[in-house]
Amino acid sequence: MMIINLIGLALIALIVWWFWLYKPEKAVDSSIESITIVVNNGVYQPSRIKVAAGKKTTLHFFRKDGSPCAATVIFPNVEVSEELPLEINKSVELPPMPSGEYPFHCPMKMYTGTLIVE
Amino acid sequence: MNKLTGKLDNPLANKSTQELIIEGAGCASCVGKIELALKSIPDVDNAEMNFALRTVLVTGQVSVDLLIKAIETIGYNAKSANEASDDELLDEKEIADQKYYIRLMRQMWVALGLGVPLMIYSLAGGPMTVDTTLERGVWLFIGLLCAAIMYFAGKHFYVGAWKSFTNHTANMDTLIALGTGTAWIYSMVVVFFPMALPEMARHVYFEATAMIIGLINLGLALEVKARGRTSDAIKRLIGLQAKTARVVRDKKEIDIAIEQVLLNDIVRVRPGEKIPVDGMVTQGHTSIDESMLTGEPMPVEKFEEDEVVAGTLNKSGSILFKATRVGKDTALAQIINMVKRAQNSKPPIGRLADIISAYFVPVIMITAIVSALVWLNFGPDPALAFAVVSATTVLIIACPCALGLATPMSVMVGVGKAAEAGVLIRNGEALQTASKITAMILDKTGTITEGAPKVTDIVIADNNYTEEYILTVASSIESGSEHPLAQAIVDSTIEKGIDPENVTDFHAIAGHGVEAVFNDHKLLFGNQKLMLKYGVALNGFVAQAQQLAKEAKTPMYLAIDKKLAAIIAVSDPIKSDSIEAIKRLQANGIRVVMLTGDNRATANAVAKKVGITEVFAEVLPEDKANKVAELQAQGEIVGMTGDGINDAPALALANVGFAIGTGTDVAIESADITLMRGSLHGLADAIAVSKATLRNIKQNLFGAFIYNVAGVPFAAGVLYPFFGLLLNPVIAGAAMAFSSLTVVSNANRLRFFKPQDH
Ligand SMILES: [Cu+2]
Numbered sequence: 107m108m109i110i111n112l113i114g115l116a117l118i119a120l121i122v123w124w125f126w127l128y129k130p131e132k133a134v135d136s137s138i139e140s141i142t143i144v145v146n147n148g149v150y151q152p153s154r155i156k157v158a159a160g161k162k163t164t165l166h167f168f169r170k171d172g173s174p175c176a177a178t179v180i181f182p183n184v185e186v187s188e189e190l191p192l193e194i195n196k197s198v199e200l201p202p203m204p205s206g207e208y209p210f211h212c213p214m215k216m217y218t219g220t221l222i223v224e
Numbered sequence: 225m226n227k228l229t230g231k232l233d234n235p236l237a238n239k240s241t242q243e244l245i246i247e248g249a250g251c252a253s254c255v256g257k258i259e260l261a262l263k264s265i266p267d268v269d270n271a272e273m274n275f276a277l278r279t280v281l282v283t284g285q286v287s288v289d290l291l292i293k294a295i296e297t298i299g300y301n302a303k304s305a306n307e308a309s310d311d312e313l314l315d316e317k318e319i320a321d322q323k324y325y326i327r328l329m330r331q332m333w334v335a336l337g338l339g340v341p342l343m344i345y346s347l348a349g350g351p352m353t354v355d356t357t358l359e360r361g362v363w364l365f366i367g368l369l370c371a372a373i374m375y376f377a378g379k380h381f382y383v384g385a386w387k388s389f390t391n392h393t394a395n396m397d398t399l400i401a402l403g404t405g406t407a408w409i410y411s412m413v414v415v416f417f418p419m420a421l422p423e424m425a426r427h428v429y430f431e432a433t434a435m436i437i438g439l440i441n442l443g444l445a446l447e448v449k450a451r452g453r454t455s456d457a458i459k460r461l462i463g464l465q466a467k468t469a470r471v472v473r474d475k476k477e478i479d480i481a482i483e484q485v486l487l488n489d490i491v492r493v494r495p496g497e498k499i500p501v502d503g504m505v506t507q508g509h510t511s512i513d514e515s516m517l518t519g520e521p522m523p524v525e526k527f528e529e530d531e532v533v534a535g536t537l538n539k540s541g542s543i544l545f546k547a548t549r550v551g552k553d554t555a556l557a558q559i560i561n562m563v564k565r566a567q568n569s570k571p572p573i574g575r576l577a578d579i580i581s582a583y584f585v586p587v588i589m590i591t592a593i594v595s596a597l598v599w600l601n602f603g604p605d606p607a608l609a610f611a612v613v614s615a616t617t618v619l620i621i622a623c624p625c626a627l628g629l630a631t632p633m634s635v636m637v638g639v640g641k642a643a644e645a646g647v648l649i650r651n652g653e654a655l656q657t658a659s660k661i662t663a664m665i666l667d668k669t670g671t672i673t674e675g676a677p678k679v680t681d682i683v684i685a686d687n688n689y690t691e692e693y694i695l696t697v698a699s700s701i702e703s704g705s706e707h708p709l710a711q712a713i714v715d716s717t718i719e720k721g722i723d724p725e726n727v728t729d730f731h732a733i734a735g736h737g738v739e740a741v742f743n744d745h746k747l748l749f750g751n752q753k754l755m756l757k758y759g760v761a762l763n764g765f766v767a768q769a770q771q772l773a774k775e776a777k778t779p780m781y782l783a784i785d786k787k788l789a790a791i792i793a794v795s796d797p798i799k800s801d802s803i804e805a806i807k808r809l810q811a812n813g814i815r816v817v818m819l820t821g822d823n824r825a826t827a828n829a830v831a832k833k834v835g836i837t838e839v840f841a842e843v844l845p846e847d848k849a850n851k852v853a854e855l856q857a858q859g860e861i862v863g864m865t866g867d868g869i870n871d872a873p874a875l876a877l878a879n880v881g882f883a884i885g886t887g888t889d890v891a892i893e894s895a896d897i898t899l900m901r902g903s904l905h906g907l908a909d910a911i912a913v914s915k916a917t918l919r920n921i922k923q924n925l926f927g928a929f930i931y932n933v934a935g936v937p938f939a940a941g942v943l944y945p946f947f948g949l950l951l952n953p954v955i956a957g958a959a960m961a962f963s964s965l966t967v968v969s970n971a972n973r974l975r976f977f978k979p980q981d982h
Contacts, residue, residue, distance in 0.1 A: 107601065114597045118590050125586040128392050140272070140281070148384035149391045172324030173444065175628075177317070180569070185651060187565050192320040195279040197243055213570075213632040216395045 133222050136163065145179070145190060145217060146170040150210075153219035159205040167196045176217060181210045242282045244291060246273070247301040254300070261298045262291060321448055328445035331377035335438030338373055342366070342431035343954060354418045354426045363415045363428055370408060370430040378404065378437040394585035396623045400440055402589065403619035404433045407953060410612045427609050429616070429953065436620055436957035443961030447629070450968040456975065457640025458567070461560045464516050464535035469500035472544070489547045493538045501534050502549035502556075510541030517556065518646040518885070518901035559900075562650070563643045567636045571656035573921055574631030588622040588936070595940035603941075610941070613950060617939035621956035622932055626963035630924035633971035638917030645979050646900040647910045648885075654896035658880045658914035663860035664809055664907065665840075665852060665874070668820035668827060670867040671884055672806075672834055672904070673796040677712035680777055681793035685765055686784075692722060694790045698782055699724040701740045701749050709778060712794045733757075737780070748783040755781050760788055776829035803834050805904035810835070812911060815860065819843055819851055819874075845870035849877045865899075865907060882907055909979035920974045924967045931963035 133154035134141055144151045145167060157163040169176055169190040180187040181200060188198045200221075208221040246258060255273045262271035262282055268291075269284040280302075282291055288304045295302040354363055374382070381404070384397035411428035418426045468479050472490040482500050485491065490506065493499055499512070511523040514536045523539050526532060532545055535556040551557065592615040599611035635652050642649050649655050669675050682691050699717035702710035703724040714724060727740040727747070736757065737750010748758055752769065755762055760783045769779040769791055777795035781788060809816050817838040820827045827841035840851050848866075852874045855862045864871070864878035875881030875894040883895035884902055899906030939951045 110600060111597055114593050117593055121586050121589050121593075124389075125392060125394055147380070147387040148395050148397050149387045149393070151387075153391060172320060172327070173448075182569070185565065185569060187569060189317070189564070191316055194245065194316075195243060213628070215628055216397075218393055 133220075136165070140166070142166040142168050142195065143219070144168050144170060145176050148216055150217050150219040154222060155219065156222045156224065157200070157203075159223045160202045162202055163200045165198050165200065167198060169193070169196075175212045178213050179210060179217075180213060181208065181221070183208045242286070242288055242291065242304065244280050244282065244288070244295065244302045244304055246280055246295065247303075257298055258295060258300065261294050265290065265294055318452070321452055325445050325448045328441045328448065332438045332441040332445060335373050335377040335434050335441065338366075338369060339431055339434030339438050339954075343435060346431055354414050354428065360415055360418065363411075363430070366430050367408070367412050367415055367428070370411075370433055373434055374404065374408065374437065377441060381437070381440075394589070396585075398585055399588060399619045399623045400436070402592070403616045403953065403956075404436050406612060406619070407436075407616045408433045421608065422606050427606075429613070432616065432953040432957070435954045439954075439957040439961045440623075443964045446961075447964050447968055450965075450972055457637075457643050458560065458564060461535075461556070461563065461643065464498070464556060466498040466500040466534070470494075483551065485547055485550050487547055487550055489550075491545055491547055492542065493532075493545070494542045495538055495540055497538050499532045499534050499536050499538060499545075501547045501551075502554045503532055503545035503547045505530050505532060505543050505545045508541055508543035510543050511539045513537040513539050517559070559643070559648060562648055563639055566639045566649050566651050566655070567632075569635075569651040569653070570631055571635060571652035571918075571921070573656055573918070573925075574635070574652065576925070580627060584622070584627070584932075588618065591622070591936060591940065592616075592618040599941065610944075610950065613953060614939060614941045617951045617953045617956045618936055620953055621935035621939045621951070621959055623960045626928035626931065626960075626967045627925070629964060629967045629971075630928045631921050633968055634917050634920040634924055634974060637971050637974040638913055638920070641917075641974065641977060641979070642910060642913045645906070645909045645913070646885075647906050647913065648898040648900060649910070649914075650896050650898075654880055655914050655917060657861065658863070658897065658911055659918040660861045661814060661863040661880060661911060663815040663817060663855050664863040664865065665817045665819050665855065665878070666806075666836075666904070667848075667864075667866035667868070667871050668818055668822060668830055669796060671865050672802045672818065672830065673798050674902075675796065675867065677709055677778075677794045677796040679713055679716040679792060680795045681772060681791075683765070683768055683772075683791040683793070685763075685788045685790050689784070689789050692720075694782065694792070695720065696722050696725065697742055697745075697747060697784065697789075698749060698792055700727050700742055701730070701738055701747050709780070709794045713792065745784050746786065748781075748786070750780060752781065755783060755788070758783070758786055760786055762788060765791060773825045774829055776826055776833060778826055798830065798833060799902060799904065801903050801905055805908055806834050806836060808905070808908035809911070812908070814863075814911070817851075817855070819848060821845060821870075846873075848874040852877045863907070863911075865904070882910070912979040913977070916974060916977045916979075920971060923970055927966045927970060928963055931959055935959060 133156045134152040135156040137156070137158050141152065141155060143155070143165060146169070148171075155165070167179060167188075167190050169192055172192060177190055177192075178187060179190055179198065184201055184203060186198065186200060188196065190196050203221075203223045205224045208223060209218060210221060211218040258280060259271045259273055262268050262280065265286060267284045267286045268282055271280055271282045273280040292302045292304070354360055378400075381397045381400045384395070385401035388395050388398060407429040411430050411433075414421060414426050414428050466482055469482050469485045470477050470479050470492045471485060472492060477492050485501050491500060491503060495510070505526055505528050507528065509525070509527050511525050512532060513523045514533065515521050516537070517533060517535055526543070532543075533556065534554040549555070595618055596611040596615040599614055600607050603610045635655065638655060639649050649658075666672050682694060684691065684694065695713075695717045699714045699722065702713045717724065725742070727742045730738065730740040732738050733750065733754065736754035737748065739749070740747050748754055748760065752762070752766070760781070762781070765788060769781070772779040772791070772793040775795075777793040779791050779793045782790045782792060806816055815838070816836050817840065818827065818831050818836045819840045821843055822841060824841040827839050831837070831839045843851060848871060852862050852864055856879070862878045863880045863882060864874050865882040865884070866875055867884040872894040875883060880897060881895035882897045882899060885898050885900040897910050899910070935951075935956065939956055941950050944950050
């Protein structure tokens with residue numbers, strides 16, 4: 107019984123670490139390569155994207171997931187929201203942003219991603 | 225209306241990057257061919273093809289048609305990815321939604337095909353336990369069948385859960401996958417190693433797995449259906465666009481697709497037809513029904529040089545007009561864009577749900593583990609079975625998808641509803657704040673009043689002159705002045721067929737009026753101060769002038785050769801429905817305050833007429849914002865309504881700024897909400913819609929929370945020690961599907977809301 111309890115606690119610790127404490131550091135740099143963000147299976151891939159500060163940016167989205175939630179991507183900090191048509195590449199233009207981290211997500215926040223502006 | 229475009233300016237108008245979708249590119253070697261063909265066009269800077277997506281990105285200032293032609297000459301088909309019309313996108317979206325719906329329904333039937341018979345069997349008292357070898361065999365078969373169903377009907381949950389797990393995020397897929405997975409794995413353990421478990425724990429839960437997958441697919445399918453209905457407003461706006469336009473080219477009138485109308489094309493519109501693009505009338509006269517855009521029921525007369533707006537309906541005459549804005553630049557296209565944007569932006573109340581859902585899933589996973597541990601440690605026999613059931617049920621019932629839907633669904637309906645009433649809401653935040661407004665400041669000129677003064681009275685003081693002569697003199701002297709009241713006098717004389725003549729020695733005397741010489745007569749035209757300055761005797765006419773001022777008119781004295789000739793009264797008429805609209809605001813408990821730069825007497829007279837008791841008169845333009853701050857300091861949530869450039873700072877400072885759509889661009893740009901028709905009813909409508917939307921969001925959040933907050937402890941078994949009750953995971957699956965359904969249908973209920981209560 108003791109062992110099961112310990113396993114349970116270890117699992118809890120793992121959940122806390124995996125979802126909250128873990129800080130992903132790698133991000134794809136949009137200035138080096140042209141990026142297409144694939145929207146499928148509940149994730150944006152890639153979901154951490156580096157963009158240049160103070161410059162207009164264009165991101166390309168390609169949605170494969172048919173669920174209605176995935177159909178819209180929102181960049182709340184810059185008031186941009188775009189419909190992503192199914193299986194058609196869609197470019198989303200973003201205004202220049204000061205450096206910092208900006209989230210983007212679907213209306214239900216099932217899909218989440220981060221723009222690292224620097 | 226045309227002024228709307230000031231703020232809605234399309235930032236992509238001058239883009240030099242174009243994207244094309246290529247059809248018929250079968251192999252990777254096509255890539256080089258296509259790129260080369262595009263790069264050989266002189267103005268193309270670069271062309272890059274993404275073979276996986278079959279798209280090509282072209283930079284350079286080239287027309288799409290040219291690019292498409294170049295691709296067609298080498299044997300492929302191409303279409304622009306960016307220029308697909310809203311109509312097409314909408315159709316595509318509908319087809320995609322329909323496909324998705326059919327898939328979900330099929331998956332539901334597959335899963336319920338196994339789940340329902342199993343559940344009936346279990347409810348009918350059939351043993352769900354594994355004791356004999358035969359039972360092992362049968363359950364093994366069912367277990368494998370269940371695995372197949374998990375693969376065919378629920379694969380998307382498991383793949384999604386895994387993908388987001390590797391991305392360090394958790395979502396509803398995670399919970400569904402964990403819940404159904406736990407139930408299945410436990411059941412398989414029972415099938416393979418029944419002896420390792422106490423007899424009472426040898427229970428299988430295959431029916432739960434199958435039922436939950438089926439029910440959640442059903443929930444998603446119903447959501448897709450309901451969502452389609454929710455975006456009605458956008459569909460209706462898009463439906464306003466005409467499909468074709470009749471343009472004059474080479475002196476012939478031809479019908480072309482609306483996308484092909486070019487700037488400065490001359491377009492013919494016949495009675496009963498829709499205006500295809502924005503433009504300016506060059507020939508003819510007609511009346512146009514703009515109600516679909518502005519909510520204003522009265523048709524508007526249009527003459528030469530008047531603006532016409534795409535999407536409105538030509539009622540009577542045939543006109544020619546010059547296209548001034550086409551494609552995505554038309555006011556209608558930009559309104560559609562703005563409504564779409566606002567529909568997807570969340571009001572602050574929605575962020576609550578966001579914060580919760582960000583922490584929710586991991587918290588629920590922990591709750592499930594804790595609940596399982598508690599059952600294992602303290603639960604009655606069979607503790608393991610209870611632990612598995614409670615953990616599974618907690619995971620399933622806690623699914624936060626309804627929570628995530630609650631706000632966006634209502635905002636989508638609410639913003640669309642407002643747009644139908646001619647009210648453009650910029651974002652979710654404005655929508656929420658508008659519902660809380662306690663004080664509304666109304667600018668007088670152009671907001672409460674028409675903003676276009678008219679001559680109302682002419683009092684002849686010297687019987688040597690006729691009314692006609694007085695008007696000729698007055699308009700002659702005023703035609704040089706830029707004062708709005710002067711314009712009123714000039715306009716009304718021209719209306720009567722009188723032409724102003726030339727004056728000499730024209731001088732404006734600041735704060736007084738003007739003086740000039742007309743046909744050797746010395747003219748003085750201005751206020752009482754001007755008359756006193758030059759010693760003009762006013763006799764009994766001061767009382768008459770005061771009487772006019774009390775009627776909200778501005779009296780002006782005209783003296784010829786230093787003798788009073790007439791009093792001309794000018795007034796800015798109050799909009800026909802201002803009084804009623806202000807009453808509506810006041811009935812909602814809103815403190816209505818009037819703000820104006822006009823003199824106190826006129827301001828008070830207007831205020832009295834419309835039923836406003838609080839007036840800020842003689843306010844300098846730069847002080848308007850201070851008045852907003854003053855009310856805010858009193859603890860009011862202030863709405864400010866204005867139309868002029870000088871209102872901009874006040875509009876920006878107010879909690880919610882309302883711009884009259886017929887006003888200046890600057891005002892619209894500083895505002896949170898734009899009223900497309902001039903009427904103040906838009907204000908009351910906006911507030912009513914925002915209140916209804918907020919109420920709807922709260923109901924939704926409550927509906928979504930109730931399932932989760934009440935369901936989780938219940939699922940964990942809090943009731944068990946008292947009532948011996950433990951929630952069945954199947955019920956949890958059904959509850960979860962229902963929570964989404966509740967939220968979506970409640971949001972749809974908002975569609976029947978009518979902002980106009982008169
Ligand atoms: Cu869910």
